[in-house]
Amino acid sequence: MxxxxxxxxxxxxxxxxxxxxxxxxxxxxxxxxxxxxxxxxxxxxxxxxxxxxxxxxxxxxxxxxxxxxxxxxxxxxxxxxxxxxxxxxxxxxxxxxxxxxxxxxxxxxxxxxxxxxxxxxxxxxxxxxxxxxxxxxxxxxxxxxxxxxxxxxxxxxxxxxxxxxVPSLTTPELRGPRAFDGLARYESVLLFAERAATVVPGFVLTEGNRNAVARICHDLDGLPLPIELAAARLRSMSAEQIMYRLSDRYSLLTSGGRDVPSRQQTLRLSIDWSYDLCSPREQRLWARLSVFSGGFELDAAEGVCGQDSSSTEVLDLVTA
Structure with a gap:
């Protein structure tokens, strides 16, 4: 013994x-x-x-x-x-x-x-x-x-x-005639479905909601935090309604749990946390880069932001 x-x-x-x-x-x-x-x-x-x-x-x-x-x-x-x-x-x-x-x-x-x-x-x-x-x-x-x-x-x-x-979760591309087939193999869709089931017991992907769920995950870039915040909205909205309202995502994605840090309770607070950690020059670059939709290449950033900075300075700021 x-x-x-x-x-x-x-x-x-x-x-x-x-x-x-x-x-x-x-x-x-x-x-x-x-x-x-x-x-x-x-x-x-x-x-x-x-x-x-x-x-x-x-x-x-x-x-x-x-x-x-x-x-x-x-x-x-x-x-x-x-x-x-x-x-x-x-x-x-x-x-x-x-x-x-x-x-x-x-x-x-x-x-x-x-x-x-x-x-x-x-x-x-x-x-x-x-x-x-x-x-x-x-x-x-x-x-x-x-x-x-x-x-x-x-x-x-x-x-x-x-x-x-750490990359985003895998996300459907939403292109091609079979873009919505096999959605459950994508990590972001699986995360949304699992979190949705805790909010709406019995929630599953169906022909009626799969397109909206796929687009939500795609439009949120496969990021777990906003996907979980979106799933929490199913308490009062359908997946399709959430999809249509993502154009105002900073107001929509605000239902984080009370037991998580404040910066993770809304999407805006998460972005603010990053923004506030930037130096004034980095914040100025961030504001100028907002003209791009989606990603951008370094030469494009230099073209937009390099008027009062050298290429090396822009590179350092983008890296930071």
Whole structure:
């Protein structure tokens, strides 16, 4: 009996990863790619636009790896932390470091991690990117058993960092005579249908709604956050009504759950979060690039925005 108890303790899961409350849809390729990249690096940063699903992918990846790290897999949610000077204290508290030295919390954190096997998941780093980069670099240089998985709308820029851009979910093209056939194989359509079924029990794709669902997913670029917000509108609207009202999507997509961060409760707040993180020059470029519908090439951006900037400056701003 005692040996059985010890065996169970040896296989216990250590850390604070949250349980998933909704289904995880798609992302097989991304999970496989991320695991492969993480095998050869101690710092993997998942980047991508707001609402693309970086956090869900990171938590799913961390969950798959958590038994590899004997001292735990720890999620550090940074979205609500606004003061970069509190970062080291915040991480230390998450890990249960006691006591944290008021004079040098980073030293206390490094001393705690130095001989441990840990996976740290730094979520939503973009507004603290410089501080997170310094902290991550310091930990990785001194703590051989620590790996870091980060999510951010831009990379950390730390030596040894591997960056993986998280794409949108697969989405129907809506071209050709059979464009609406086999919709269930597209991740974005499957996500909409699964979230719709939680709002309207028994919801399934039918001949009557499949065209509208496909166009909703297409027009929302396969982004999980706005697709989930659109599905939530089925409480009071049909899929076809949602499709027609997407021209005013910032007013329509406002039904996020109360238990998610405020920036994820509406599409506008998600965009505002990104916009507010840009420098004044980046915001000016953003405004000028709004003349394009859909994507644009670099030479087109230079033609529209390069009158008062060099090609190199435009390239740097577009990249940023």
């Amino acid at each position: 005692a040996s059985a108890v010890r065996a169970e303790a040896d296989h216990r899961v250590v850390g604070n990863l949250p349980l998933e409350l909704t289904s995880f849809v798609g992302r097989r390729r991304e999970l496989a790619d991320a695991r492969r990249l993480f095998e050869s690096s101690r710092l993997l940063t998942l980047t991508g636009v707001g609402g693309v699903g970086k956090t869900r992918l990171a938590i799913r990846l961390a969950g798959a790896l958590q038994r590899v790290f004997s001292d735990g897999t720890w999620l550090v949610e940074l979205g609500e932390l606004s003061d970069p000077d509190l970062l080291a204290d915040y991480v230390a508290v998450t890990l249960g470091v006691r006591p944290v030295s008021s004079s040098d919390p980073l030293r206390a954190l490094i001393d705690f991690c130095a001989d441990r096997s840990l996976l740290l998941v730094f979520d939503n780093c973009e507004h603290l990117v410089d501080s997170v980069a310094r902290l991550a670099g310091a930990i990785l240089r001194r703590c051989a058993g620590v790996k870091i998985l980060a999510t951010s709308r831009e990379s950390l820029g730390v030596g040894g960092e591997v960056v993986m851009r």
